Amino acid sequence: MLHFLRVREDCHKTISDLHLATLVHPALSPPPLQFSPDVLHENPVDATLRSTMRSRRSHAALLRLGIMAPICCEDFRLLPFTLLLLRLGIVALVCCLGCAREQQGEGPPSLVFKHPKLLSREEPLRALLAQFQRAHPHVQLQEEVLPSSSDQQHLFYVTNLEAGAADFDVFALDVIWVPEFRRAGWLHDLTAYLGPEGLKDFFPHAVEAATYAGRIYAVPWFLDAGVLYYRRDLLDQYGLAPPRTLAELTGAAQRILAGEANPRLAGFVWQGKQYEGLVCVALEFIRAYGGEVLDEQGEPLLTQPAAVAGIGALRALIAQDHVSPPWVTTADEETARHVFAGGEAVFMRNWPYAWALLNAEGSLVRGRVGVTALPGSEAHPGAPTLGGWHLGINRFSRHPDLAWELVSFLTSVESQRSLALAGGLKPTRIAVYKDPRAQQEDPALALFFPLLWSARPRPVTPFYLMLSQVLQGELSAAVAGIKPAEVALSEAEQQIRRILALTPAEERHVQATTE
Template identity: 50%
Template sequence: MSAVPLTRRWPPPICSALTCACMLLASCLPAADHSSSPPPTVVVFKHGKLSGDPQVLSGLLREFEQAHPGVTVREEILPSSTDQQHQFYAINLEGKSVPFDLLAVDVIWVQEFARAGWIQPVDQGLPDPERKTFVAGALESATYEARLYALPWYVDAGVLYYRRDLLERYGFAPPKTWPELARITRAILDREQDPDLRGFLWQGKQYEGLVCVALEFVRGHGGGLLGDRNPEGEAALGYMRTLVEERLSPSFVTTADEEATRHLFGAGRAVFMRNWPYAWSLLQAEGSPVRGKIGLAPVPSFPGHESVPTLGGWMLAVPERAPHPLEAKDLLRYLASSAIQKRLALELGYLPGRSDLYQDSSLLEAKPWLAALSPVILRAKPRPVTPYYLMISQVLQPELSAVVVGLKTPEAALVSARRQIDRILGAP
């Protein structure tokens, strides 16, 4: 009996047919594409929610992508709370890998982030002439050890809102000094005899907004909140308490923030309000009781001194360990450019971080109220520029609050604050 073969062979006709079928199938398959483009570089942009139509910024990012083939920008929106944003950044930037490429930072965070090594310098390739087009106070906030670690995206500054209709009715011009504001407030309240009408609203709650307001009073008297004792600063804080005691400001300002004051002023129930420029478009919106009845002016100062608004706003920075730092810096320069900041001002009402735009005729024609903000932005001064600012603010807030509610004298509050701040800064 013959052995059984280990491999069975197909009969020749079947083998030939199978070979032809395989060749036919192979001829129908597409050829492998060895020249296909690589996947796009995804640049992740972290920022807080912007007011207005979100499609405006999305559209600008799509235009950036068109100008940078192979790059895709993905927005990741953080909670609106600045405290939550700061916590998110502090946790993620400290890690070995960072899951984003560009971030929007509050002006008061840049020093802290730069000192910690969380963000990288962005001044390479930025010539001095272009650097000087940015708002000076914003650049000061973004500079750490002679290097620029962020670029202004949009800025803010404290302003005085006033009831233009009431001032015109009684022949008053917008006040330039705090005593003038007090005199006008008292006169209008006496003449109106309206129990629902309040005088001057401001943010006196124990939070960051109170530090901003106090700095405007103190600096507008030639004083400061840090360093050696100064009678000017104490007098300015005492004046804030006097406004409440004399009922030129209602007692609830000691618990009020921006929105609380905006709603009351917007209801037509106050003569003056200190707030940020964001409130303007809301107060002038269709259906607002004060639409067409209000004006903007620099925050007052004390006689013999200049107005010194407190600077606010947001910057753009690149993490030290950004996955795509070159593309991130391209996006940063694009968003901080004059053309894009102008469009954000036109379409969303954000204040440009470039001072030259406040003289742009087409922008002022479209947004005439920006003309009143030009001197405000140019005079604006940042909060103390130090990596330890957040710790300093946590010291100042309760001390300032104790003054405005009448629990401490200005002298006692500042002495206590200086003692604590000296420990933070390691002063002898």
Template identity: 40%
Template sequence: MTLARLRVLLLAGALLLSGCSLPAVSATDGPGSDGTGPVTLATGRDLTGYLGGRLAAWNATHPAEKATLIELPEAADDVRAQMISNLQARSDRYDVLNMDVAWTAEFAAAGWVRQLDRNDFPLDKFLPPVIDTATYQGRLYAVPYTTNAGMLYYRKDVLDQEHLAPPRTWAELADEAKTVAPRHGLQGYAGQFLPYEGLTVNYAEAVQSAGGQILTGEGSGVAADSAAARRGLDFLVGGVRDGWIPKEALSFKEEESRRAFQDGRYLFLRNWPYVYDSAQAQGSAVAGRFGVVPLPGPDGPGSSTLGGSDLAVSTYSRHARSAQRLIQYLTGLDNQRQVLLKGSLPPVWAELYSDPELVRRFPYLPVLRQSLLSARPRPKSPDYDQVTLAVSEIVHDALSQNRSPGETAARLTTELNAIIRNP
């Protein structure tokens, strides 16, 4: 099935289900009540179990605004699908939505989440880049809750033996991956290169590290054929062509790439902070033998893609005032500390990244802070699901050496223009 045909089917399905969207309203407006009462928090599966304790603490002091956790599936695509099904039905079952940061534009444009007042939240205490993930067309529709940025994991023991520093530039990364890795029986570099959301992230990081972007503005134009964007694509395609990105990595998602590095098979790995604790755990082949630095770029440190999640109030919530209060509670400093300590998720409060106790427990925090401050959101678009589908499929075709970077950039431009011009 062609991408164009698939896009038509996706759009047709969306039109059949969506109906008319409602305009965003203030989160203090609660239809049919004063906006207070019991609320629900809809989220992807809580793998660490920390959210239950956070909501129990809220419920102990807010008995009239009891919060109930609704756990959706683990996979982000399934979470999004269930949330959209609920919202398109105008159901009031979900009050607070824990959304992937890439969904804000889509949910806001559809009128599914309520516009919020910036003055109601301590945004000035957050890492500046994360706030952009919660806005659409200059308005706040969610509140940053957790964040994330890609980092470069490297075999410190191997580079120390070679008297080499970890790479800061693409040229250094490619050289060390091509020459040092084979001398130590290792593969060069692993990222997330299967055709899914992870590949869109890896490609976006290469493009923005080169000074480019995939979409301009908030999805109003396409820049995939710019010189900077082509330079980012050339970096990845050239890595596969020259062998320092092995072909097996074209089938890697986060966990496959983590295991490959943790089993001691790779010199370099691009992945999220969650890998650190796992790679240091007992039984890991690289425990005590690796380090972490910001992703390299063409001429120095590059730019990561922002991950994480934002909290929003459903337009159809009957208790929107209580829903906003719950968001204020979950994004407060004390809970943000627990997000890291109990949930192993990067918080959005800037001061936590220099907290001595936390840095001792999570030694990567200073590097993560540096990576977050230079990170950028994924392309903003109300049609992001179609954008990422097109990007991942087309870029994977290029990495598989089926199309040249020039042909790929032209194809990306055509496909993405068709998406953003035919909403």
């Protein structure tokens, strides 16, 4: 019998409290920590928590894994805070062990699949898992759905995998986590399972993120890329074509806003909140001007003219061009989608998942929406950021061969076709886009294929999470007008150089990407 289990809320909430306690109540906050780039002192919180872990890595090693940690403490004022964290940690550990015990014991082997809550319809995935269960009656398959927050998912995985948890087998990874988890030794090497064909039928950029030194550590599951949605009816009304450059987008938005004279109508909405979505948008603007965040040797390029121009153009949408509302600096994907779906925006940057929702029955903009490639500058084409999810196998899994059967099944052409047609997810297998039956049932596949093909990954490095944390803060300050773009980018580059200074030169290499 197939068991569909939601992850126990008490367990995940307790784990999250370890990370969020200091943000919730000021009385729980430790005294300010002073950062010194020259000296690293052991933090008693880190030392105590690591002593409970199976794998005892040094503080510097944790930094190299991309796990952020306090770097220096002054005195024993942290002791009460440390004891609080230890209490929370013990409760979380007991809770998780309880979850694990529920899956052990007599009976058929248990195969646990963890994944985030899907923004699209979930029924097609449930149907596929039921199909797998029928084909494997000797297996107790369990689906456990993690919170939708990517940060909470990452925290859960890091906490459990660092401790050598074996109570889940297959799990979905954000494309940016694969290098970090591979370097930490948490992913099974899947190369032998794939055989000589490897992942030739998959989008090359998605494969790059799962590959290191010719070895494959995850299989692309579904794909995302930044795209531009527009109100086709409004562009037709004003005799405008979909914009190819940022200047055309700004001009079209200004013309429509002036003509409509609707104070609730926004010209262009995007993801400006301080989180990973802002990094994706910023990278698209930087690349639209010919820039990059890091070169292939891992050297930061944020103070180069192209990067400054890109972030300056992003801020100008709000401050000078007045096509993006100030509240966009607090918007995520769903904020932007709800505004656009309500008929209150002309253009929107978002991911492909929004297409099916915008055209669903009851949508106010159904049949009036178009989608096209993100605009570039006069000298450079648009460069959408690659997103999506991979499936990996927990290195501590007790049933890796069985886990591979599930990964292979969920990433097969048939399964991806089902998730695309019934669930709205964009496949990672090229064959699905070329399937005449799939094209007939969902014409949007042909529409999205070239948009996804042109997507470029974020820097493929084990230290991406640390870089992203730095970028999120400084980019948020820049787009909100708190700091000039050149100042924010200069400070981000200085912080990134400090991070890189703590790592051996041979480990700073950024995997090359195909343009």
